[in-house]
Amino acid sequence: MYRDIAISKISYHLPRTVETNKVIKKQNPEWDVDKIELKTGIKQRYISGIDETAVDLATSACFKLLNEHEVDVSAVDAIILVTQSPDYTLPTSACIIQNRLNLPKSVLAFDINLGCSGFVNALSVAASLITAGTVSNCLVVCAETYTKYIDEADRANRMLFSDAAAACLVEKAPGSEFCIGPFVFGSDGSGANELIVKGSGARKLVENEKNYLFMNGANVLLFALRVVPLLVKETLKKTGVNIHDIDVFVFHQASELVIKTLIDRLSIPESKTLFDLEDIGNTVSCTLPIALSNALDQNKIKRGNKVMLIGFGVGYSWGSSIITWGDA
């Protein structure tokens, strides 16, 4: 458990292009767009431009954070980028961002290759580094352009995934009453083939195979039903708090169907659950920080609230934590 370490600032950036369900319906009159919208809860998504990458989006989100919150660039000690759509296999995208932001050369910069659980993982790494005294603050940045991996004809994935970047400043905040953790994590690589972009790394494709995103939606759903309720219970047990003591549940915004099914299993009221899908879509690792940012703006999270973060997905990988929100 990390006391007096705060998520003190959050900003996010979305690409300019918006793809609404109306547009998709017009392009694909044979698709049952209304039915899909009803299940996913998503009405529109953001699509990165041809020359616009996760690094571009991440840089914009960081600039926004630095400017909006008047953060001194020279005071940043570390940057962790969570992405599965890096500009290159190498070099590390976080290093490119260090240069673009003109962060000090003493900065610790690295990428974490995780999807929907990535924010929780990166948050734990940042809090550990700060507690160990390695750094005094860390930019945790999530950025994804999954839409570049999606076949235009892939009805299910096209209507879910959206591009975005979100940046958070995690830092020491004595007296803030912030408390992050404990964390619970899990991984199960037996699910690797259920959500995958084949041909996107060093393992070569068979001839003529396209490197599009593949998702076995039914198996990913079964994974979520199998793992997430236990993850939530384990995190509560480790923290020593009752489920009724949690003020706000922030699930990875996979789809409304998934979130509603999970809260039904856990008997969590909708009123305590954030739904942040309708206008943004599933932005992979960005969903948690974007939902947090919007909830803070809407005063849905207040000082003293216990906020549970629950990330789960590609890998399979999952992670959860409880944050007592302070005033940093």
Added chain:
Amino acid sequence: MLVRQDLIEIIEDALEIERGTIDDNSNVEWHEKWDSLGHLSILIKLDKRLDGRCSPISELSRAYSVEKLMEILEENSLLEQ
């Protein structure tokens, strides 16, 4: 443990279709509502009814017929013959 009729009713509820519409020969090609989203609804209802005992059975993700669902559930001692 389910019996055959429970399974049939779970599928009908999940697909939001009238009672008596589904029989042992029904499958994903047979009814327009039994598409990929409809199949997710079936899995959610089945897993809830069976207290989470369906979610470890990945074969259910591709069980696109009543016959196949019955076969898998029986193999896993979740359906009585």
